[in-house]
Amino acid sequence: MHSSLGVAVIGVGMVGRAHAAGFRTAPTLYGPGLPDVRLVAVADADPALAGDAARRFGYARAETTWQAVAEADDIDVVSVAVANPLHREIVEGLLAAGKHVLCEKPLAPSVADAEAMVAAAAAADSIAAVGFTFRRSPAIAAVREQLASGALGSLVHLDAHYWCDYAVDPTGPMSWRYRGGPGSGALADIGSHLVDLVELLGGPLASVRGATMGTTITERAVPLGAVVGHAKAELSDVRQAVENEDTVSFSATYASGSTATVTASRAAFGHANSLGFSLFATDGAASFDLDRPGEVLVADRSTPAATSGFRTVPVGPAHPYLTGGLPMDFPGVGYGQNDLFSFQARALLEQVAGLENLPPCPPLSAGLHNLRVLRAVVESAHAHGREVALQPVPPHALATTS
Numbered sequence: 001m002h003s004s005l006g007v008a009v010i011g012v013g014m015v016g017r018a019h020a021a022g023f024r025t026a027p028t029l030y031g032p033g034l035p036d037v038r039l040v041a042v043a044d045a046d047p048a049l050a051g052d053a054a055r056r057f058g059y060a061r062a063e064t065t066w067q068a069v070a071e072a073d074d075i076d077v078v079s080v081a082v083a084n085p086l087h088r089e090i091v092e093g094l095l096a097a098g099k100h101v102l103c104e105k106p107l108a109p110s111v112a113d114a115e116a117m118v119a120a121a122a123a124a125d126s127i128a129a130v131g132f133t134f135r136r137s138p139a140i141a142a143v144r145e146q147l148a149s150g151a152l153g154s155l156v157h158l159d160a161h162y163w164c165d166y167a168v169d170p171t172g173p174m175s176w177r178y179r180g181g182p183g184s185g186a187l188a189d190i191g192s193h194l195v196d197l198v199e200l201l202g203g204p205l206a207s208v209r210g211a212t213m214g215t216t217i218t219e220r221a222v223p224l225g226a227v228v229g230h231a232k233a234e235l236s237d238v239r240q241a242v243e244n245e246d247t248v249s250f251s252a253t254y255a256s257g258s259t260a261t262v263t264a265s266r267a268a269f270g271h272a273n274s275l276g277f278s279l280f281a282t283d284g285a286a287s288f289d290l291d292r293p294g295e296v297l298v299a300d301r302s303t304p305a306a307t308s309g310f311r312t313v314p315v316g317p318a319h320p321y322l323t324g325g326l327p328m329d330f331p332g333v334g335y336g337q338n339d340l341f342s343f344q345a346r347a348l349l350e351q352v353a354g355l356e357n358l359p360p361c362p363p364l365s366a367g368l369h370n371l372r373v374l375r376a377v378v379e380s381a382h383a384h385g386r387e388v389a390l391q392p393v394p395p396h397a398l399a400t401t402s
Helices: 014-028 047-057 066-071 084-096 111-123 138-148 186-202 337-353 364-382
Strands: 004-010 036-043 061-063 077-080 100-104 128-131 155-163 205-214 219-223 235-241 247-254 259-265 274-281 284-289 295-300 311-314
Touching: 004 014, 004 066, 004 337, 014 036, 014 047, 014 077, 014 100, 014 337, 036 047, 036 066, 047 061, 066 084, 077 084, 077 337, 084 100, 084 111, 100 337, 111 128, 111 364, 128 337, 128 364, 138 186, 138 274, 138 284, 138 295, 155 186, 186 205, 186 247, 186 259, 186 274, 186 364, 205 364, 247 364
Parallel strands: 004 036, 004 077, 036 061, 077 100, 100 128, 155 259
Antiparallel strands: 155 274, 205 247, 219 235, 247 259, 274 284, 284 295, 295 311
C-alpha cells in the first residue's frame, strides 16, 4: 500500500487543465482509504502555460519537458494530455521509468503506434490506462445500467452524434488538430469518444459501413504564437492545407446483430459541445444530450397506455458516481463535464492504491481497439462505403466501466 501518491500532468492546454483540476479534487471524493495525494508537477513545452497551471491548480512545480517528469523520484502517477502524435514516445518513456500512466484518447495516431504502446504496457509493472472520460457520466452510466439489466429489453438501434463547432470559423488557426491525414480530424478527436460510447452501451461492433468524410474549410493560416485548445490567435500570412476531415458519418452492426448510426462533426454551427444519443430497445427507449447532462429521457412499458411516452428522469444519488462524488450530492444538484475528470482521476488513484470502490480506468488495449474501429471507418470511406469487418474483441480488451 502506498503511503502517498505523487501526481503530474503533462500538457496543460485545454484538456490538460481538466486533468490537473481532476487530481486536485479527487482526494475529496467518496470514502476514506486513499493514500495522501501530492500534486507535484505540471509539464508543458510552453513555460508560461506550465507556470500558470501549476499556480492555478496548486502543483508544487512546473516543468518544460516530459523527461523531467519521467526522471522525478517524487512522481508516481502521470496524466498525458498532449497532442496525439506525441502520445507514444511519452507513454513508453513513462512506463519505462515505472510510472502509472493515464493517456488521453485517441491513444495514438496509428494502430501500429497503439500496438507498440500496448506491448510496452504489458512489459511494465505499472498501470497504463486510456482516458475515455464519458464512461464516467452518471447519466450515460445510468442508461447503460438500465439496458444491461434488461429493464429496456434488448437493444435494437442506437443513433449517436457528437457535434462541435470549433472548426466553423475559417479564421481559426492551423494546429495539430488539422494535420495527420484522413481519420485524424473529427473522427479521431471526437469520434473516438462516440465509438467508445456506442460500444459501452451496446457491446462490441462487428462491422462498419457507409462511411463518408468531408472537409469544409480546406486551408488555415499558421498562427504567430502558441495556441491553446481551440482559442483564437494572431495569424501569419502563411496558409497551409487542412489534411483531415471536419465531418464523418457511418453505420455499424454490433456482434449482437443490432445496429447503430454515428455522426461526428467539428463544423456543426451552433453546437459548441453536443454529444448525444437515442437508444431504442425491445421494451423501451432512452436518450441523452450533453447540453442537458443532468437528465435522461426514458420510455418503457411501466406506465399505462394513457400516460405512456418519454419522461424526464433527473440524475441524482440513485445513479452512478454522484453519491459522494459531489460536495452536495442531493437530488437535482447538477454536475458538469469537468466533474467527469474528477471521477476518472479518483478511479485511477484508487486503481493504483489497490482499492476497488470505482470501476477501473480502461486499459491501453481498449484504446487500441478503438483505433482499429476508427481505421475501419476510414477504410470504408475510401472504398465508397463498403462494409469493413472488425476482428472479434476479447472482453478484457474493452474492460467497460459503469
